[in-house]
Amino acid sequence: MTxxxxxxxDQPIVRTGMAMILAAEDDIEVVAQATDGxxxxxxxxxxxxxxxxxxIRMPRLNGxxxxxxxxxxxxxxxxxVVMVTTFDDDEYVxxxxxxxxxxxxxxxxGPRLLAEAVRSAASGEALISPSITVRLLRQFAHxxxxxxxxxxxxxxxxxxxxxxxxxxxxxMEIAAAMHISAGTVKTHxxxxxxxxxxxxxxxxxxWAWESGLAR
Numbered sequence: 001m002t003x004x005x006x007x008x009x010d011q012p013i014v015r016t017g018m019a020m021i022l023a024a025e026d027d028i029e030v031v032a033q034a035t036d037g038x039x040x041x042x043x044x045x046x047x048x049x050x051x052x053x054x055x056i057r058m059p060r061l062n063g064x065x066x067x068x069x070x071x072x073x074x075x076x077x078x079x080x081v082v083m084v085t086t087f088d089d090d091e092y093v094x095x096x097x098x099x100x101x102x103x104x105x106x107x108x109x110g111p112r113l114l115a116e117a118v119r120s121a122a123s124g125e126a127l128i129s130p131s132i133t134v135r136l137l138r139q140f141a142h143x144x145x146x147x148x149x150x151x152x153x154x155x156x157x158x159x160x161x162x163x164x165x166x167x168x169x170x171x172m173e174i175a176a177a178m179h180i181s182a183g184t185v186k187t188h189x190x191x192x193x194x195x196x197x198x199x200x201x202x203x204x205x206x207w208a209w210e211s212g213l214a215r
Contacts, residue, residue: 003122006049007033008040008066009084010058014107018053021111028118037061041069044079051121052081053105053114056092064095071100071199080121102200124171124186124201152211153195159213161188165201166208 005022007030009015015033022028031047034040036058044052052070056063067081082103083096093104105117154162157178164174171189175182189201196207 001027003028003051003118004031004047004049005029005118006031006040006043006047006052006054006079008035008037008043008052008054008058008063010035010055014055014084018114021114022118024111025115025118028115037063037066037069040066044070044077048077049079051118052079053084053118054081055084055107056096062092064092064099067096067101068099082117082121097202097206100199100203102202154192158188158192158195161185162192162204162208163213165189166205166213168205 005028007015007018009018012035019030019033022030031049032043034043037054038061040052040054040063041061043049054063054066063083067083069075070081071078078100080102081100082105083093083101084107085093085104086107093101096104102121103117105114109117152159160178161174164177169177171182171185174185178185189204192204193199196204198204198207
């Protein structure tokens, strides 16, 4: 099964580089490119990609606003969106988490990580590059320090799964750590999303950091 990808970045050299890297992968096809958020929305509606690799800082419409539009209630097609970021984008990354981004990728990521990001997003294993994601999510712990304690709706096993997700573990790694099947992990994740009212595992991780589970 081929993963259809839309590349969104205002820098032609970045788009060209990513397109060349992904073209070498047998299971990935770049179906379109866009230079800003407005074009991204148009291309996404036309080509219906599985995954969008999208820059945050762009002219006309930034990646956060484009993400909000793609994940708006009632949208006919909702692709997985991986935000392309740099370490000085933290203020935008928090907004991306709240609007359905399923992962993050550094602009200077190598070929292996770029392909991994696409496959991870497509399969739901969206916490790519834990060293990046955990660093960003750790900032949620600061707000938790002053926020009033909230009762958790999760069971003990679900809490364990959420804590492992927040540390960047994949489903297979969680299954091995907890001595359960990958299918059981997926069931726990579905139940967690329903109880927390979140859309993906990155939002589960954000909740875990805010709740203090990840520390």
